Amino acid sequence: xxxxxxxxxxxxxxxxxxxxxxxxxxxxxxxxxxxxxxxxxxxxxxxxxxxxxxxxxxxxxxxxxxxxxxxxxxxxxxxxxxxxxxxxxxxxxxxxxxxxxxxxxxxxxxxxxxxxxxxxxxxxxxxxxxxxxxxxxxxxxxxxxxxxxxxxxxxxxxxxxxxxxxxxxxxxxxxxxxxxxxxxxxxxxxxxxxxxxxxxxxxxxxxxxxxxxxxxxxxxxxxxxxxxxxxxxxxxxxxxxxxxxxxxxxxxxxxxxxxxxxxxxxxxxxxxxxxxxxxxxxxxxxxxxxxxxxxxxxxxxxxxxxxxxxxxxxxxxxxxxxxxxxx
Numbered sequence: 362x363x364x365x366x367x368x369x370x371x372x373x374x375x376x377x378x379x380x381x382x383x384x385x386x387x388x389x390x391x392x393x394x395x396x397x398x399x400x401x402x403x404x405x406x407x408x409x410x411x412x413x414x415x416x417x418x419x420x421x422x423x424x425x426x427x428x429x430x431x432x433x434x435x436x437x438x439x440x441x442x443x444x445x446x447x448x449x450x451x452x453x454x455x456x457x458x459x460x461x462x463x464x465x466x467x468x469x470x471x472x473x474x475x476x477x478x479x480x481x482x483x484x485x486x487x488x489x490x491x492x493x494x495x496x497x498x499x500x501x502x503x504x505x506x507x508x509x510x511x512x513x514x515x516x517x518x519x520x521x522x523x524x525x526x527x528x529x530x531x532x533x534x535x536x537x538x539x540x541x542x543x544x545x546x547x548x549x550x551x552x553x554x555x556x557x558x559x560x561x562x563x564x565x566x567x568x569x570x571x572x573x574x575x576x577x578x579x580x581x582x583x584x585x586x587x588x589x590x591x592x593x594x595x596x597x598x599x600x601x602x603x604x605x606x607x608x609x610x611x612x613x614x615x616x617x618x619x620x621x622x623x624x625x626x627x628x629x630x631x632x633x634x635x636x637x638x639x640x641x642x643x644x645x646x647x648x649x650x651x652x653x654x655x656x657x658x659x660x661x662x663x664x665x666x667x668x669x670x671x672x673x674x675x676x677x678x679x680x681x682x683x684x685x686x687x688x
Contacts, residue, residue, distance in 0.1 A: 384501050384526075384624045385410040387489060389447070391419030391506030392429035393459075394469050394600045395617035399505050399531075400430065401596070402621045402676060404439035405683040409625055412500065413443045413492060415485035419506040419550055420459045421467035423449040426506075429467050431476035436596060437683050440478065447485025447510040451551035459546060462604070469603025471596045485510045490518045493525055501527040501624055505617035507547050508532070512554035515561045522563030530558075531620040533637065533650035534570035535663055544648030545570050548639060552648040556639035559650075565661040567637060568619040569650065572630060572667040576619060577611030578604075582673050589677075589684040597680065618676055623664070626675055631666035634659035 388403055388411065390396040403411040414434070416427040427446045434442045450456045463469060481488070489510065493500050502525045504511055515521050522528070532547035532555070540546040548555045559565055578586070578601050586593050586601075604613030623630050636656030640649040652663060 383408050383410055385412050385496070385499055386501045386503050386621070386624060387413050387415060387492060388621070389415045389417060389485070389489070389502065389504040389506060389510050390430065390617070391417050391421070391426045392433060393420035393426065393467055393506065393617070394463050394604055395615050396420070396505050397429060397433045397468055397471070397600055398597065398615050399617040399621050400433045400439070401437045401592070401683060402618050402625075402679050404434065404437045404442070405679040406621070406625045407682070409621065411439060411442055413445065413488060415445050415447050415488055415510055417447045417485070417506045417510045418449045418456050418458070419547065420463045422456070422458065423447070425467050427480050428476060431478050431480065432473040433596070435476050435478065436473050437592070443481040443488070444478070445481045445483060445485045445488040448513065451507065451509055452512060452553045454551065454553070457550055464603050468600050470599030472599070473596065486514045486517060489514045490521065493521060494518070497524045498526055500525055501529060503529045503620050503624060505531040505547070505620050507550040508554040508558045509551045512557040515557065522561050525563070527566060528563050529566040529568065529620050529623055531568050531573065531617045533567050535635070535650070535652035535665070537570060538649065539570055541645070541648065543640075543646040545650070548650055549648030552639050552641045555648070556641050559637050559639055559660060565637065566623065566632065567650070567661050568623055568630065568664045572664045573616035573619045574614050575667050575669050576614045576616070576672060578615060579612035582612065582677070585677050586680070589680055592680060592684045615676070619664070619667070619672075622672060622675055625679070629668050629671050629675065630664045632662040633665050635661050635663045637661040637663065
């Protein structure tokens with residue numbers, strides 16, 4: 362069975378779920394409130410080696426997502442993590458941001474010190490390709506923004522799907538959307554890129570709205586978070602507070618954290634094989650991830666269940682690691 366084929370990927374992921382090891386990741390993101398929280402998780406969890414961050418336009422423009430990634434890294438003790446800027450626009454569509462949700466800065470009410478570091482030289486696409494090529498089978502690629510960088514990396518290096526250890530995204534849904542009734546934001550922002558990525562010949566581990574909407578930071582979670590000192594008072598809580606504009610009674614969901622939490626502790630989530638295809642032309646359905654759980658040849662593992670209490674215990678314990686270092 363060829364490495365990188367859907368069936369091979371399903372078997373490889375199953376094997377990894379029952380083992381314990383450190384995961385080396387590249388995080389492709391568009392910070393963004395929940396991307397910032399995902400960076401903090403990746404920096405704080407002892408089982409994750411955050412090798413590098415690549416940025417893409419999405420929640421805010423590319424210059425701001427890159428600045429935010431650098432600022433968050435420095436704030437959570439991950440200064441020195443290379444942050445490489447990528448694509449400023451989708452493949453074929455105009456850029457469409459989410460400032461109404463994430464605020465003008467992208468970090469809601471959080472006001473971090475300006476980063477001292479500058480972005481790494483080069484382009485995110487080349488960083489991804491060169492880094493994965495140098496360590497075949499070792500790097501998990503995690504994407505929590507629009508998939509523009511990933512699509513262009515695969516276009517430039519078609520062997521990429523067979524060279525990564527795993528590919529995990531926060532995006533999509535088997536049912537409802539959150540930007541339109543049919544589409545989740547990361548897919549909706551660049552559906553052509555998402556279609557190319559899902560069709561690239563690897564198994565996409567999809568942490569979508571089916572599980573992420575169940576991660577509401579309710580009052581009990583926020584009370585526990587408040588005990589984490591400056592990490593909470595200067596980043597976590599003011600950032601999350603901005604999300605109240607899109608939250609239901611269960612509290613603001615922390616979507617992107619799910620992708621890195623899955624890498625750290627896969628058993629928190631229940632995954633189901635499916636064939637996922639992305640609608641690019643529907644007037645009402647553009648960006649929809651059409652999910653077929655009956656398909657004979659799946660290309661994805663779709664998260665459908667989450668142990669919410671275990672998720673928050675894991676997440677808060679990870680943030681406590683950072684808070685302890687900052688005291």
